[in-house]
Amino acid sequence: MALFSDQACWLSSSPSNVAALKAATYFRTKFVARAKAVSAVLRFSGLGVVEPWLNGEPVSDDFFTPGWSDYRKRAYVCEYEVSDTLQTGENCLGMVLADGWAGAPFGPKGHAVAFAPQTKFLVELALTYEDGSVQTVASNADWLCRTGPVIKQSIYHGETYDARKELKQWSHAHAPGRGWKPVLCVEAPSIKLNLKKCPPVRITEARSPIELRKVQQKWIVDFGQNLVGTLRIQLRNTKPGQKIVLKYAEMLQADGALYLENLRNAIATDVYICKGAAEEIYMPRFTFHGYRYAEIEGLRSALRAEDVSACVLHNDLKQTGKFSCSDPLINQLQSNIVWGQRGNFLEAPTDCPQRDERLGWSGDAQVFVDTACFNYDCEGFYRQWMDAMRDGQRADGAFPDTAPDILGWHGNAGWGDAGIIVPHAVWQHYGSLEIVEENWQAMERYMSFLEKRANNYIQPSSVYGDWLAVDAARPEWSPTPKELIGTAYFAHSAKLMARMAAAMGKDVRATHFEELCKSICSAFQENFITRAGLVLGDTQTSYLLALAFDLVPDALVEAAGNRLVACIEARNWHLSTGFLGTPLLNPVLSKVARGDVAYRLLKQESYPSWLYPIKNGATTMWERWNSWTEEKGFGPVEMNSFNHYAYGAIGEWLYQRVCGIAPHPDYPGYERAVLAPLPGGGMSRGGGSLDTRVGTFVSKWQVKGSKFIFNFIIPEGAEAVLRLPAAKWSQIQLDGRSVPTKFKQQTSSNYVKCQLLLPAGKYQIEIKHYLAH
Numbered sequence: 001m002a003l004f005s006d007q008a009c010w011l012s013s014s015p016s017n018v019a020a021l022k023a024a025t026y027f028r029t030k031f032v033a034r035a036k037a038v039s040a041v042l043r044f045s046g047l048g049v050v051e052p053w054l055n056g057e058p059v060s061d062d063f064f065t066p067g068w069s070d071y072r073k074r075a076y077v078c079e080y081e082v083s084d085t086l087q088t089g090e091n092c093l094g095m096v097l098a099d100g101w102a103g104a105p106f107g108p109k110g111h112a113v114a115f116a117p118q119t120k121f122l123v124e125l126a127l128t129y130e131d132g133s134v135q136t137v138a139s140n141a142d143w144l145c146r147t148g149p150v151i152k153q154s155i156y157h158g159e160t161y162d163a164r165k166e167l168k169q170w171s172h173a174h175a176p177g178r179g180w181k182p183v184l185c186v187e188a189p190s191i192k193l194n195l196k197k198c199p200p201v202r203i204t205e206a207r208s209p210i211e212l213r214k215v216q217q218k219w220i221v222d223f224g225q226n227l228v229g230t231l232r233i234q235l236r237n238t239k240p241g242q243k244i245v246l247k248y249a250e251m252l253q254a255d256g257a258l259y260l261e262n263l264r265n266a267i268a269t270d271v272y273i274c275k276g277a278a279e280e281i282y283m284p285r286f287t288f289h290g291y292r293y294a295e296i297e298g299l300r301s302a303l304r305a306e307d308v309s310a311c312v313l314h315n316d317l318k319q320t321g322k323f324s325c326s327d328p329l330i331n332q333l334q335s336n337i338v339w340g341q342r343g344n345f346l347e348a349p350t351d352c353p354q355r356d357e358r359l360g361w362s363g364d365a366q367v368f369v370d371t372a373c374f375n376y377d378c379e380g381f382y383r384q385w386m387d388a389m390r391d392g393q394r395a396d397g398a399f400p401d402t403a404p405d406i407l408g409w410h411g412n413a414g415w416g417d418a419g420i421i422v423p424h425a426v427w428q429h430y431g432s433l434e435i436v437e438e439n440w441q442a443m444e445r446y447m448s449f450l451e452k453r454a455n456n457y458i459q460p461s462s463v464y465g466d467w468l469a470v471d472a473a474r475p476e477w478s479p480t481p482k483e484l485i486g487t488a489y490f491a492h493s494a495k496l497m498a499r500m501a502a503a504m505g506k507d508v509r510a511t512h513f514e515e516l517c518k519s520i521c522s523a524f525q526e527n528f529i530t531r532a533g534l535v536l537g538d539t540q541t542s543y544l545l546a547l548a549f550d551l552v553p554d555a556l557v558e559a560a561g562n563r564l565v566a567c568i569e570a571r572n573w574h575l576s577t578g579f580l581g582t583p584l585l586n587p588v589l590s591k592v593a594r595g596d597v598a599y600r601l602l603k604q605e606s607y608p609s610w611l612y613p614i615k616n617g618a619t620t621m622w623e624r625w626n627s628w629t630e631e632k633g634f635g636p637v638e639m640n641s642f643n644h645y646a647y648g649a650i651g652e653w654l655y656q657r658v659c660g661i662a663p664h665p666d667y668p669g670y671e672r673a674v675l676a677p678l679p680g681g682g683m684s685r686g687g688g689s690l691d692t693r694v695g696t697f698v699s700k701w702q703v704k705g706s707k708f709i710f711n712f713i714i715p716e717g718a719e720a721v722l723r724l725p726a727a728k729w730s731q732i733q734l735d736g737r738s739v740p741t742k743f744k745q746q747t748s749s750n751y752v753k754c755q756l757l758l759p760a761g762k763y764q765i766e767i768k769h770y771l772a773h
């Protein structure tokens with residue numbers, strides 16, 4: 001169904017102009033509503049950021065509508081019901097148009113692309129009256145436009161707002177007409193227009209400062225949390241033309257000044273030029289910043305804490321998971337992971353939110369997808385992002401390294417595979433095959449790209465490797481062989497394809513991918529694994545990939561697991577992994593019954609470890625293990641974000657094993673969950689809850705001496721497999737009695753002795769002498 005009638009045409013204010021830091025444009029039309037409308041649906045789309053106004057008010061509090069897409073192929077459509085704001089008689093519909101991700105070069109220096117150098121929009125308002133008649137107000141040649149107070153706007157560089165240029169009541173029915181010019185009715189882009197698939201970006205929290213400090217004439221405000229968003233400031237007793245300059249940083253330098261080097265070419269500065277009043281309020285709307293600290297210059301009176309707040313922005317997804325345990329540092333880690341997700345879930349899963357990058361890197365996205373789906377309901381968000389993956393897919397089937405595809409780089413191992421891994425994970429968490437169906441053709445094309453590229457099932461080396469591994473002299477120089485990485489991911493993608501094909505009833509394709517996976521596995525074993533279970537490269541990541549993706553022959557799993565532990569011990573119980581190895585560490589260690597080592601790594605406080613940044617004050621996940629060290633201070637400046645979620649992928653294991661709630665691979669959507677809490681690491685309690693499509697699971701465990709007590713809820717309509725840390729059934733009591741035989745399950749695992757299948761209900765399990773890890 002067409003989302004717009006023929007009456008709506010695309011409007012712009014000027015011809016193509018790729019320059020950054022242009023003014024935003026205000027558009028408007030006046031119209032008469034002949035009676036009270038029973039419904040009034042406003043729909044718009046745009047290449048750029050478009051904000052609708054009606055009768056002097058913004059239509060919503062949403063930011064950056066209609067959102068980010070590969071504008072060369074697609075734009076989203078937003079829809080609002082606005083009958084409450086309409087008046088019988090004269091009305092005025094206004095639209096503000098800014099560059100967003102479209103109108104100015106976006107991307108790192110030398111690689112930036114302006115997807116739509118001529119920003120434009122189309123809008124249609126359909127009023128339905130009581131008698132069923134419909135009146136349409138649409139963007140057309142009769143509209144007028146002009147510039148206003150937003151004299152510069154850019155996501156990377158910030159906004160300049162000259163309040164003296166404010167257009168009084170510009171979207172009011174009786175607004176003055178001076179200075180308004182005709183619009184350009186421009187050619188409609190030949191792209192897809194789709195309704196937006198996920199909730200828009202909104203302010204989800206406003207935070208007050210924890211400290212204000214005046215240094216010379218500038219105020220440094222500390223919000224106590226590294227976050228992403230905009231800033232709201234209230235100014236008092238201002239003079240016309242007085243200039244307030246706002247700068248943002250994630251860290252401070254040793255002398256207390258903002259650390260700005262890691263922003264690279266992002267100017268990240270907002271400027272407010274006062275009109276002069278007893279009180280003025282400013283909050284930039286066409287930019288966002290990654291910051292904990294703000295520097296405010298140009299005030300004439302002392303700043304008060306209540307004058308400023310940090311407004312947190314991200315796609316307004318529903319929080320679904322909660323996790324906590326007895327260790328405050330691990331709880332802080334969980335908080336940092338969640339903040340990393342909030343900060344980087346802004347219209348695409350981005351690598352970072354602060355420097356001249358903020359791109360939807362696919363490798364980062366795939367390592368974090370499971371963690372993300374525990375924390376928030378991400379189904380719509382990833383469905384939207386997969387549109388960009390498909391739109392950026394190369395003719396030969398390679399998926400892009402960043403989506404939307406700004407860079408034009410494709411097909412790197414662990415990055416392109418996101419095109420398979422993300423739909424699979426989303427299906428696992430939410431149970432709906434929609435995302436799989438939408439992407440099936442594209443996934444098939446990617447697999448044939450991999451098949452063609454392989455040489456006897458071995459993938460050639462690709463660029464990133466185990467990105468940012470500890471000690472690598474350059475980010476892409478990890479010691480894990482790149483052919484091994486590519487081939488391991490090839491096998492993994494083939495396995496997930498087989499599973500998805502089977503679920504869709506595509507049996508022939510399922511068999512094809514199973515066979516393919518087997519052949520890759522044999523080639524992997526022949527080329528990369530010795531008879532003693534050593535894996536080529538002999539790095540932590542080599543073992544992790546081989547074990548995680550089931551590429552090690554059964555008889556050698558123990559040897560490979562032991563060697564993995566030896567590699568960790570050789571570093572005095574520290575990890576040495578990068579983006580691809582790190583998420584696999586704890587899942588693999590607990591899979592080979594070395595939960596003790598998993599906990600040892602998790603609780604490691606010295607460099608490199610998850611807790612090292614936390615011991616040094618981190619409130620979000622850092623990009624590099626050495627983003628900052630006591631020894632060397634700030635890490636390499638060309639790439640050093642303090643809000644990169646990739647290493648937060650440990651969150652998946654925190655939910656699965658420390659909280660103890662996980663999806664069952666054969667029952668997507670938690671119809672049957674896996675409850676497998678793993679006591680260890682000296683923790684006395686753990687647990688949490690997870691809202692799923694079938695209801696809320698709750699888990700709460702504690703350790704008292706040798707006793708393990710586990711209280712949990714399986715929601716109505718679901719069941720759960722329990723894998724318990726017990727050696728014998730006689731150790732276990734279910735609700736105060738021995739476990740009825742009907743609940744006991746055989747396991748094929750060497751490591752799990754006691755497994756139950758329980759229907760919905762509220763239970764308590766007690767294990768007299770639990771198996772410590």
Ligand code: BGC
Nearest residue numbers: 351352361363364464467639
């Ligand atoms: C990004 C990473 C990304 C990488 C790959 C970096 O600039 O920040 O997260 O995956 O490039 O090259």
